[in-house]
Amino acid sequence: MTQIPVFDATSPSDLNRALAEIEKALDNASPVLDEPVETEPSTSDTLDVETPPDFNIPAFSQLIGIRTEVYDQIRNALKSGKRHLMFYGPPGTGKTSLAELVAGHLYNSHRMVTGSSDWSSQDIIGGYQPAGDGSIRFSKGILLEHFDKPLIIDELNRCDIDRVLGPLFTVLSGQPTTLPYLRNPADENSERFVILPAAKANAKQHEFAPTQNWRLLATLNSIDKASLYQMSYALTRRFAWILVDAPEDLNQFVRDFGALKGYWSEEPPESAKSPIADIWSIVNDIRPMGAAPFIDVMAYCKAAAPDFNFFVGAEGESKSIYLSAFQVSILPMLDGVAHEQANRIAVNISNVLGLTTDSKEAKELTRKLLSLAL
Ligand SMILES: Nc1ncnc2c1ncn2[C@@H]1O[C@H](COP(=O)(O)OP(=O)(O)OP(=O)(O)O)[C@@H](O)[C@H]1O
Ligand SMILES: [Mg+2]
Incomplete structure (x- = not known):
């Protein structure tokens, strides 16, 4: 008794x-x-000893003109123990592609999500959700859901960075954090979910922890300068910042990319210059841009005239093809340039294409650029 x-x-x-x-x-x-909730424990009972990834990231052949310092910085940052990488730079430089290739080189699987302005802490960390039987239960958000593999957050600048990464801050800085959610919402005495900074053996059901494979790779478009400053210094420090800029040698890019795509049967002469590189350079002086929109320009020219030659001066029909390609792929990206800059671009591009100032085409180009100017 x-x-x-x-x-x-x-x-x-x-x-x-x-x-x-x-x-x-x-x-x-x-x-x-504690009624068990339908969330998996984040760690196994015994910790897996994972083979360390190979930090010797190769120069990826499908990306052309990525500066060697970019690869050096990625390799050295990873080797020095930096877990999280932030790829930032002008639009279209290959940031997303690079993040995916790096993640793919490091691990067998990864997940990519695209930032959105309406992401909330619920989407990122998690929150209560109706369970269907009238009760509610905690449901993991994107980050907790993918604590076992690298997570690419593409276009981080599209969301409120502090709101998105803020709840993870303590984890990023090596501290556990208790979430305001109960394992069993019907019972005030049940444990609150906790995020641990690292996996531990015998983690309890209410403890989430990133595995060895977890790391964040984020991309940020630096044309949106304000978003760069939106991050607190403390959070900034958790990332290795890799600037992915436009290629250094634009003419070489056109040459290498065209060769990769099989755009010509005969190699252009060593000294040949492409008007595309000149136009790109004019644009870059005002607003730096990566390869993506100029890849589109090349594809446009090729579609308009299958035997289009990128390495001769613009003449005859090719002038109007270049102008159309510019209008379709580059013009929209110049929205909001200053009046004086719009005029400068118009004059310089007219020069490259051999258009006289009073020609119909040059006037049209100026008019279209000025219509986007502030
Ligand atoms: N350096 C490059 N070499 C070859 N292809 C490239 C390069 N940069 C971009 N591309 C191609 O352009 C397209 C867009 O690239 P990606 O989305 O990776 O650029 P991004 O920097 O993330 O652009 P955004 O700033 O718009 O997010 C992809 O198809 C990619 O393969
Ligand atoms: Mg991108």
């Missing part, structure tokens, strides 16, 4: 004995009190 313990609450030793008994009773009762 179980004896009912009697305590004298006025005696300190009895009081301590009572507290110890209550604690023991609660310990025994907790498995019964």
Whole structure:
């Protein structure tokens, strides 16, 4: 028969004995009190010893003109122990492609999500969701859901960075953080979910932790300068910042990319210059841009005239093809340039294409550029 313990609450030793008994009773009762929720524990009972990834990231052949310092910085940052990488730079420089290739080189699988302005903490970390039977339960958000592989957050600048990464801040800085969600929302005494900074053996059901394979690779379009400054210094420090700029030698890019795509049967002469590189350079002086829109220009020219030659000066029909390609792929990206800049671009491009200032085409080009200018 179980004896009912009697305590004298006025005696300190009895009081301590009572507290110890209550604690023991609660310990025994907790498995019964906690209805298991349908969230998987984040770690296994025994920690897997994962083989360390190969940090010797190669120069990826499908990306042309990525500066060698970019690869050096990625390799050295990873080797020095930086876990998280931020790829930033002008639009279309290959940031997303590079993040995916790096993640693919490091691990067998990764996940990519694209930032959105309406992301909330619920989307990122998680929150209560109706369970279907009238009750509610905690449901993991994107980050907790992918704590076992690298997560690429593409276009981080599209969301409120602090709101998105803020809840992870303590984890990024090596501290555990307790979430305001109960394992069993119907029972105020059940444990709150906790995010641990690293996996541990025998993690409990309410403890989430990133595995060794977890790291963040984010991309940020630096044309949106304000978003660069949106991050607190403390958060900034958790990332290695890799600037992915436009290729250094634009003419060489056109040459290498055209060769890769099989755009010509005969190699252009060594000294040949492409008007595309000149136009790109004019644009870059005002608003730096990566390869992507100029890849589109090349594809446009090729579609308009299958034997289009990128390495001769613009003449005849090719002038109007270049102008159309510019209008389709580059013009929209110049939205909001200053009046004086729009005029400068128009004059310089007219020069490259051999258009006289009073020609119909040059006037049209100026008019279209000015219509986007502020
Ligand atoms: N340096 C490059 N060499 C070859 N292809 C490239 C290069 N840069 C971009 N591309 C191609 O252009 C397209 C867009 O590239 P990607 O999305 O990776 O650029 P991004 O920098 O992420 O652009 P955004 O700033 O718009 O997010 C892809 O198809 C990619 O393969
Ligand atoms: Mg991108």
